[in-house]
Amino acid sequence: MNSIALFAYCGAAMVGLGLFGLITKPQVLRKILAFNVLGTGVFLLFGVIARRGAAAGLPSDPVPQALVITGIVVAFSATTMAVVLLLRLYAETGEATLDSDDPPNAGTDGGR
Amino acid sequence: MTLALNIFTIVAVSAGSFFFMAGTIGLLRFPDTMTRLHALTKVDNLGLGLIVFGLLPQAEGLLAVLKLLCVWIFVQLSGAIVSQLVAQLARGDGQQR
Amino acid sequence: MTPPFILEIAFVILILAIAVGTLVARTAFTAVLLFMIYGLLIAIAWVRLSAVDVALTEAAIGGGLTGMLLLGAVARLRESEGSGEEPGLPTLLAAGTFCVLVSAALGTLVLSRPEVAPSLAPMVMDNLAQSALGNPVAAVLFVFRAFDTLLEKVVLLLALIGVWSLAPDRAWGGVPGLRLYAEPSSILVFLAQLLPPIGIMIGIYMFWTGASYPGGAFQGGTVLAAMWLLVMIARLQPVPAISLRRIRLLLVVGPVIFVAIGLLGFVVADAFLAYPANYAKPLIITAEATLTLSIGVTLGLLVAGPPDRMLQP
Numbered sequence: 399m400n401s402i403a404l405f406a407y408c409g410a411a412m413v414g415l416g417l418f419g420l421i422t423k424p425q426v427l428r429k430i431l432a433f434n435v436l437g438t439g440v441f442l443l444f445g446v447i448a449r450r451g452a453a454a455g456l457p458s459d460p461v462p463q464a465l466v467i468t469g470i471v472v473a474f475s476a477t478t479m480a481v482v483l484l485l486r487l488y489a490e491t492g493e494a495t496l497d498s499d500d501p502p503n504a505g506t507d508g509g510r
Numbered sequence: 511m512t513l514a515l516n517i518f519t520i521v522a523v524s525a526g527s528f529f530f531m532a533g534t535i536g537l538l539r540f541p542d543t544m545t546r547l548h549a550l551t552k553v554d555n556l557g558l559g560l561i562v563f564g565l566l567p568q569a570e571g572l573l574a575v576l577k578l579l580c581v582w583i584f585v586q587l588s589g590a591i592v593s594q595l596v597a598q599l600a601r602g603d604g605q606q607r
Numbered sequence: 608m609t610p611p612f613i614l615e616i617a618f619v620i621l622i623l624a625i626a627v628g629t630l631v632a633r634t635a636f637t638a639v640l641l642f643m644i645y646g647l648l649i650a651i652a653w654v655r656l657s658a659v660d661v662a663l664t665e666a667a668i669g670g671g672l673t674g675m676l677l678l679g680a681v682a683r684l685r686e687s688e689g690s691g692e693e694p695g696l697p698t699l700l701a702a703g704t705f706c707v708l709v710s711a712a713l714g715t716l717v718l719s720r721p722e723v724a725p726s727l728a729p730m731v732m733d734n735l736a737q738s739a740l741g742n743p744v745a746a747v748l749f750v751f752r753a754f755d756t757l758l759e760k761v762v763l764l765l766a767l768i769g770v771w772s773l774a775p776d777r778a779w780g781g782v783p784g785l786r787l788y789a790e791p792s793s794i795l796v797f798l799a800q801l802l803p804p805i806g807i808m809i810g811i812y813m814f815w816t817g818a819s820y821p822g823g824a825f826q827g828g829t830v831l832a833a834m835w836l837l838v839m840i841a842r843l844q845p846v847p848a849i850s851l852r853r854i855r856l857l858l859v860v861g862p863v864i865f866v867a868i869g870l871l872g873f874v875v876a877d878a879f880l881a882y883p884a885n886y887a888k889p890l891i892i893t894a895e896a897t898l899t900l901s902i903g904v905t906l907g908l909l910v911a912g913p914p915d916r917m918l919q920p
Binding site for chain 1: 615629638639646653656657658661665669673681687694699702703705707709717724728731732733748752762769906909912913
Binding site: 584587588591594595598 | 792794795797798801802805
């Protein structure tokens with residue numbers, strides 16, 4: 399096993415850990431954290447693919463690197479939207495989890 | 511000459527890592543916020559300084575040396591300010607965390 | 608089993624331990640702290656994979672900005688700690704088995720590919736001279752796949768519009784509810800007066816040097832956003848209302864100039880976002896400069912969040 403394979407197993411393990419956290423944690427904030435761990439694991443797998451594509455004098459294939467940079471920025475946008483949705487849910491209903499069966503209290507906002 | 515520089519790098523970086531380990535043990539073992547802050551700031555700044563000092567012979571050119579020193583200065587600045595803020599908060603609440 | 612490899616094994620074990628800690632931490636605050644550490648360790652992992660541009664982006668956005676966003680959320684959600692029913696043992700076992708299967712499948716798939724992995728690096732290097740840039744990743748981002756970068760910037764703007772649309776009616780178009788420091792603190796003010804000039808210089812340097820060395824518009828823009836957020840949190844500058852024209856102008860100047868340069872490509876070159884041969888470098892630098900500014904403002908406003916009060920007249 400060389401260093402590239404080591405990071406591939408690390409990335410795969412992170413995907414598994416993130417997926418486990420996403421499925422089993424009831425609080426939404428912990429789900430968002432687990433989702434970010436999952437995303438970072440996927441990006442690390444991309445990095446392993448880039449590293450394996452080292453050719454033409456470059457230590458790492460630049461096209462997957464550009465994809466990962468784009469992916470990190472888009473993942474941050476998604477996390478921001480998720481956090482703002484969570485805070486709005488908490489402000490409206492006082493619940494920060496998704497497993498309530500009762501309908502949420504009527505919004506005190508008077509608006510949409 | 512390069513051998514002497516490499517030995518210097520290894521010794522300085524190892525000493526820096528030892529100080530980092532001491533600071534981490536202090537963080538884990540000290541009883542309250544103030545003592546932990548003391549351990550972290552004193553020991554980690556010295557540890558980082560030794561590591562940067564040890565890496566200076568390996569840097570290529572004056573610009574890389576200046577960048578390494580800037581890294582050390584910025585970490586010290588932000589570390590000092592953040593520990594002051596944490597200490598203010600800890601003393602204000604009286605909470606032990 | 609050379610010593611560097613043993614250190615890498617220890618490093619990977621550390622990363623996985625911190626990831627597990629993030630998931631099983633008892634309080635949300637501890638979990639977010641561990642997540643920030645995890646982000647910085649992943650940045651080191653990226654350097655080990657010889658992807659320095661990605662390491663810069665991960666350290667700035669993944670470790671820094673995401674951590675700051677989540678810390679703000681933890682502060683607001685403090686009363687709801689520990690609520691929610693933990694799943695029972697059968698669910699945990701089923702989820703655990705499923706995740707182990709997914710991990711094993713991914714690990715074998717990524718490594719079982721052909722011995723000489725297919726790579727686009729030769730194609731990039733062949734055309735690098737035409738792109739007038741020295742950094743292959745920057746060339747891919749701004750020349751070969753410039754359309755993707757434009758769409759990425761548009762995604763940032765769409766996320767910002769989404770965040771703004773979650774404001775309550777009474778605060779529509781008002782001032783974002785960024786959590787400022789509780790009272791003016793002389794120490795924080797000292798940092799907020801000392802660091803931003805240096806930080807702005809570093810941000811501009813990171814964007815400028817991204818043409819030939821690792822760096823780029825996104826990394827530099829993130830440093831600019833961090834400096835702006837520091838100044839706002841230390842109460843040195845008021846948080847601007849989102850309906851201000853200059854804020855909206857700064858947000859769109861980057862994508863608009865990028866699109867304009869792209870449409871210019873129709874006129875002087877062959878296609879959308881094709882650069883004319885002699886003017887490639889100035890056009891790319893112009894597009895990147897305005898994009899850095901817009902990214903800084905967008906990321907800062909994304910972290911600041913939706914408006915929650917109107918500006919007092």
